[in-house]
Amino acid sequence: MTLRMSDLQIQACQLFDEALKAEDQGELVEAEALYRVAAELGYDLAMNSLAVLIEDRMTPPRPAEAVYWLKRAVAAGSSNAAWNLAMRHRLEGRRRWYVHWLRIAETLGDTEAAEILAVATTRDDSWWAIEGVNPPPFVRGPRLV
Numbered sequence: 001m002t003l004r005m006s007d008l009q010i011q012a013c014q015l016f017d018e019a020l021k022a023e024d025q026g027e028l029v030e031a032e033a034l035y036r037v038a039a040e041l042g043y044d045l046a047m048n049s050l051a052v053l054i055e056d057r058m059t060p061p062r063p064a065e066a067v068y069w070l071k072r073a074v075a076a077g078s079s080n081a082a083w084n085l086a087m088r089h090r091l092e093g094r095r096r097w098y099v100h101w102l103r104i105a106e107t108l109g110d111t112e113a114a115e116i117l118a119v120a121t122t123r124d125d126s127w128w129a130i131e132g133v134n135p136p137p138f139v140r141g142p143r144l145v
Helices: 005-024 028-040 044-057 063-075 079-092 095-107 111-120
Strands: none
Touching (some): 005 028, 005 044, 028 063, 044 079, 063 079, 079 095, 079 111, 095 111
């Protein structure tokens, strides 16, 4: 029996849905396993969600593995993953890579990335500015509540 690509996509979507439910219920280990299988099937939403889960919700966080999955998601066409990579570099104060990933997000259709690129590519010190988002830790000043 051979599986068609559409069958794999359906399976990946179903696994992704189960992973979301598990994560919402706080079953993070189960969610990780489900996201991972869906990601291995090539589902870019699962790759991005897996990256966010293993870095932001799991203990201990695994940032290197998160970057791996974000880059795979970008390769699969995820503008969200490119945005997430841009934000990682923004928080670390790495302007060059911040702009790099914003440009990729824009290429993949992220309209917010296109808007922010206008600020990110200025020559002044406001390159990190995003309206409504706290500045990165290296910026001194008031934080949003």
